[in-house]
Amino acid sequence: MEMESTPAAFKAQLRVVIEEYLTLKNALIQSNNSEASIAAGSVLEAINTADMSLLEGENHMEWMRLLATLTSETESILNSSGLEEQRTSFMTLSTKLIEVVKHFEVPGVYYQQFCPMSNNGEGAYWLSKKEEIANPYFGEQMHNCGETITKIEF
Numbered sequence: 001m002e003m004e005s006t007p008a009a010f011k012a013q014l015r016v017v018i019e020e021y022l023t024l025k026n027a028l029i030q031s032n033n034s035e036a037s038i039a040a041g042s043v044l045e046a047i048n049t050a051d052m053s054l055l056e057g058e059n060h061m062e063w064m065r066l067l068a069t070l071t072s073e074t075e076s077i078l079n080s081s082g083l084e085e086q087r088t089s090f091m092t093l094s095t096k097l098i099e100v101v102k103h104f105e106v107p108g109v110y111y112q113q114f115c116p117m118s119n120n121g122e123g124a125y126w127l128s129k130k131e132e133i134a135n136p137y138f139g140e141q142m143h144n145c146g147e148t149i150t151k152i153e154f
Contacts, residue, residue, distance in 0.1 A: 004056055004057055004058065006055070006059055006104045006105060007054045007055070009051070009054055010052075010054040010055060010104065011105065011107055013046070013049060013050040014050060014100060014101075014104055014106045015106055015107060015108065016049070017043065017046040017097070017100070018097065018100075018101065018106060018108070018110070018127065019046075020039065020042040020046045021097055021127065022127070022128070023039045023042065024036055024040055024077065025090075025094075025126060025128070025136045026039075026134075028083075028086065028087060028090055028139065029135065029136050029139055029143075030139060030140075031083055031139035031140060033080075033082065033083045033086055034081075036077060036083070036086050037077065037078055037080070037081070040075075040086075041078050043074045043077075044071065044075060047067070047070050047071060047074060048071075050063075052064070052067070059103075059104070062103055062104075063104075066096050066099060066100055069092060069093075069096050070096050070097070070100075073089040073090075073092045073093040073096070074089075074093060076089040077089045077090060077093070087118075087136065087137050088119075090126070090136060091119055091124040091125075094124065094125050094126040094127060095124075095125055097127055098112055098125060098152075101127065101152055101154075102152060106154060107154050108129070108153070108154065109129065109151065109153045110127050110129060110151075110152045110153070111127070111128045111129070111130065111131050111148045111150075112125055112127060112148070112151075112152060113127070113128050113133060113147065113149060114146055114147055114148075114149045115135050115137050115142075115145050115146035116146075117138070117145055118137035118138065119137075124137055125149070131148055133145070133146045133147065
């Protein structure tokens with residue numbers, strides 16, 4: 001089954017979402033919960049700006065499927081003052097944004113990274129533009145804990 005391609009305009013909007021997400025990730029790497037809240041507000045704004053009327057068929061359904069979780073987890077980070085709570089929501093947000101990048105083929109080079117220690121030893125993923133590990137789940141405690149799982153490039 002051939003997928004209909006994602007319009008360039010929508011991909012450009014998703015790039016903004018990812019850029020704002022990377023700012024959020026960096027705030028969590030620095031264990032700065034107030035900066036993370038501010039960044040989450042920008043992520044939410046970018047998500048809300050993405051014009052789903054540009055999408056058709058399967059792409060529209062996929063975006064609708066991901067949108068609720070993207071929105072709720074970002075709102076949770078925005079409204080939470082606790083770093084641990086923010087990081088827990090960031091785990092789910094990251095997993096969904098990795099799906100977004102892969103499904104909609106968001107232009108750029110991204111690294112899907114993984115920390116086996118996070119999420120009570122179950123591990124968790126995140127997206128980065130750098131191959132070098134900087135862990136958003138433990139910040140300075142275990143700054144370099146993790147590994148690059150795959151390079152995503154479109």
